[in-house]
Amino acid sequence: MTSGTYEPLPTSSTSPTYPPLPGPPYRIRHHKTQITPVLILKYAAGVCGCLVLFHYVLIGAFPNSAYTRYTTSSRNRYGVGSGYDGHTGYASAAASAQDVLDRIDPSAGQPGTYFRDSFPLRTMVAIWELAEKEVKARGLDTCNGQLGRELVDAYHSSQLGYCVPPGDSLTTFVPDPIRNGSHTSHVSAENTAEGKDMGTSIFCSPVHRAEFSKWWPYPAAPCVSKNLRTIPNAQSERTFGAAGCEITEEGIKLNNEMGRERFLGTDTVGVAQENDQCKERIERTLLIIGRQDQWNPFHVAEDLITTLVSVFIAVQTAPALIESRVQLVFVEGFGMDQNHFTPLWDRMGAWAPRRLSLDPWAEGTCLTNAIHSVGAGASLLSAMGVGTSYSCASTITWAAAHYYRHLFGLLPPSLSLPANLLESYHANERPRRPINVLWLSRAKLDDYAQKHNDWSNWRDVRHILNEPELIQKFKSELSDLCRDPTNSADFGQTGCIYEDATEIPENWSFTSPETLRENDPLPIRFMSLDPTVHALENQIHYVGHSTILVSSHGGALGLSLFLPPGDGTLIELQVENVAGNYHFEHMAKECGHNYEVLHINREVDVDQVWASLRKWIGNVAKSG
Template sequence: MSSTAYEPLPTSSSPSYPPLPGPPYRLERHKSQITPALVLKYVLGGCGCLVILHYVIIGAFPRSSYARYSTDSQTPIDNEAYATAAATAQGVLDRLDPSAGQPGTFFRDSFPLKTMLAFWDLAEKEVQARGLDTCNGQLSRELVNAYHSSELAYCTPTGKDEETFQPTTIRTSSHSPHWDPSQPVEGTTIFCSPVQRSSFSNWWPYPAAPCVATNLRTIPNEARRFRSAGCDVTAEGSRLDDEMGSERFLGSDTDKIVLDDVAAGCKERIERTMLVIGRQDQWNPFHVAEDLITTLVSAFIATQTAPALIDTRVQLVFVEGFGMDTNHFTPLWDRMGAWAPRRLSLDPWTEGTCLTNTIHSVGAGASLLSAMGVGRSYSCASTITWAASHYYRHLFGLLPPSLSLPENLLDSHHASARPRRPINVLWLSRAKLDNYAQKHNDWSNWRDVRHITNEPELIRKFHTELAALCEDSKTTGEFGETGCIYEDAQEVPETWALTSPAMVTSDLDPLPIRFASLDPTVHALETQIHYVGHTTILVSSHGGALGLSLFLPPGDGTLIELQVENVAGNYHFEHMAKEMGHNYEVLGIKRNVDVDQVWESVRRWIWKVAQSG
């Protein structure tokens, strides 16, 4: 800035300003003179007026002979020049690095019920092909069938004894007619499916009853509660009320009113299928994984109750404090449904809103990952959890491994000819989370007992040993004649996604083995899912971040869990791994980790994965 000091403003009724920079210029009055410049000025002005008049006439009289003559005589498009420009643009696109991904990708699954069922079908085929034990389907389709076998009419319109649930017809396209507010809306119907009434599923530890409803009335500024208009609670519905006890479900959250009541009227009918999510964790990946899997369970039960819902557009509704700014998993939930989820804490119901078709999920204190008890080890595969992994990976563009093989290798006759796949080893870190908690008065004994004191030493061990392993591989022959090549994905992160078998183009190429360390605390959810979704061997200490193992490719991953003595006997993550068909190993460690012990486990699994192709 200039250091020039301006004089104080003089006292006057009109403001004055500092002088403009430069020499003072004096305006002089002089007589107009005809000059060449003045003549040119008026000629050009006249030409401009004629041009404007030309386009005005064409616009006002487009069918006149003058307009046709003028437009027909215009210069045609130079097709050769256009083709050259297009080829140039394609040349630019060809030079872009494909490993960077597709820029500007926006994805939203408008028909999630249909997509979930498709991946469930794939999951069942993959589990069967691998001959995995589903423990008689306790956590698979048989569980959903058991729910459905106990289906009951909870509340039906007065005078009707409905034996089956019939969804209300809704608009399915932009060409379908909107709801006419002058037409009366039918009474509410609610069907529920309790888990504990079936002899197959009565072992479930908590009462649970997901429900499907038509023509619910919302209550302004109420998140959980609804109104049922003109329907009577059945005898079976009353019995279910008693069975559910203190557990909340749609029946206990519904106020019954008569159809002629003012509150029964509809100013707006939401013509889509609303999937109500009852419980939400906003930051712990394991609890979020439970919520995601429970959402699939509710969707599968609902589509058995009302198959017509499969081909409807869906929108999620969150009834707990699901905020945009505090929820780490908003980018995931936002990809489900034709519309962004409705967050009732931010966008509550208004008076006169009626819901055409609604699916109510139930948290009920247990999920497929914890229903059998977290203190008990089991190895049951679950086609539902397997399908959940496929579905939520799909939302981020991650294909199932069985669908991403080269076409010429999909035939079973060529199975033995499949090329080797690269091996990605990922360490999930807690270091930055622990550091933050210590500095912000959020430290606890539970955090302290799981804190690894020598994590940098462990990471260095992975780097040096993997590099040495591949350096000696041609001599040892451990990875065939070509050996392996070590790639530090921390230095070149874009290589991490290159995990398809097609990336090893021939048996003459060395096998890529990569390593990366990821601290979920400091990375966006998309980055976390990208890394875990392309991981072969996932290593981490016991903690919520291991819930991200939901995004490992089902049936194709290895999970190594490090446990200090204080968390021994907690089988959360073993359950996740076994339900999705992954290899699993637990290592007992001290807070000061024996890095040789961990490395030997990782090395052993690298060899096993390499041998399996």
């Protein structure tokens, strides 16, 4: 056998023959009796037989011995011997397990909870409809739907066939049926007799073609495709191949309109006829995510909301995709090593997301159906300009908050409240519930940056010099608030009770209205949270159960996406250098929250901030 070649293994049904082992032959010394496995088994069986016989002789000769008592009691203890009932044993074990569950602190949550949304498109659409009803019930201003369904309709009204097989319709996208719903399927000539079945189709929806959405600041064109070929080992992980389709005249115009913005058109190349066969098909709907931020919560919130926009446009183009199982695909080096938000994305789709930087496409892989999310420089949170203040509610951002909260078990009140409280909720009356005040801190992040040569002027101008004093002010004033009987105007005759959730964090999640009896004092809790030292699940847990969120301007305020939509209050502290930046006001108004901005110095006026917090606590208490 020459170097670089190999001999095929035998294929006959007879036993294969193997070449001799490498190395010199071994010499075996012959004795009168050769030790073999059979001989060893014979001796072992004889020894065991003797031990069993000796066991029974010992029990018969000494019936009252300690050995006999131990042997018989062990058999009974482990259910062996006369009178053993397997069902009784299982029932006893189940009763013991229930006893353990009964003694577990309810604040620990439901043991063994695991969640993954296998059909995220269906869930997103259903939650969007709920969001629209909630926004309408509250009478909120949607600015004529500029950030809602009307925007999606405008996108969709401009749908065009970007690349279609010759003779196909330019207006109707028909997704490929999922043949078997499995991970992948290998393709052969027999099951693709119609060559047309394997042709690529790409439909895109540009934002600037409709009069309603011409105001959008950047060109954008989310796309839906079927039978895309992957191009492995290319310079860009997001390059795809189109086989058997031609770019249309409208597609050529769209390419020019998009300019330097990346979308599926600029990432698609033709596939030569000799390479247009699929060796393997991924039998599921793929949601391909382009730009991703891995650590800044605000930019992550933008990505999460943009993903919903792309999905809503895609399911208008191809409604059949709603009932398909989905997998996310990340491009542009989106890995796991330094990504703080992996636990969130991993809950979307029937399979764990595919990260092309770690698990690239194989040659000849075809994507049955794919949705191509676009992050083209602007999101719903910044589309109207970060320097422009507005108060438009967005049913899409509202739905995004509901959807991503539900991935962590935080259901909308309309789905989780008991019937007796749901009636008042639908009547737009907020049920009485505890008030949780959460301070998002930058202290540990700033300290780390200073010690690891990561300090910058932008960090420096936002660094609060007296944060410990501010936190202590919150604690002392909240404690005094509930001891003062003159506050009955806000809290009623029951008054309030202060709880430091920094010391008793498990109380934080007790925010459900049904946990409060009519004569119970209203709990007011305070918690200081530094996202730098908490896992994402903890961050979402605390923000998701907050009533009032307070923090200085910074990326961590992007976590306000997880406040309960239409039922939260955001107080943002801004130093002079960031005045006029409306990122977080946009997020708050789009989700229907109360919002106030306080202009501060780096040496914070703690009385000023407390006065604002006290006002909002009173407002929330009265509204409940």
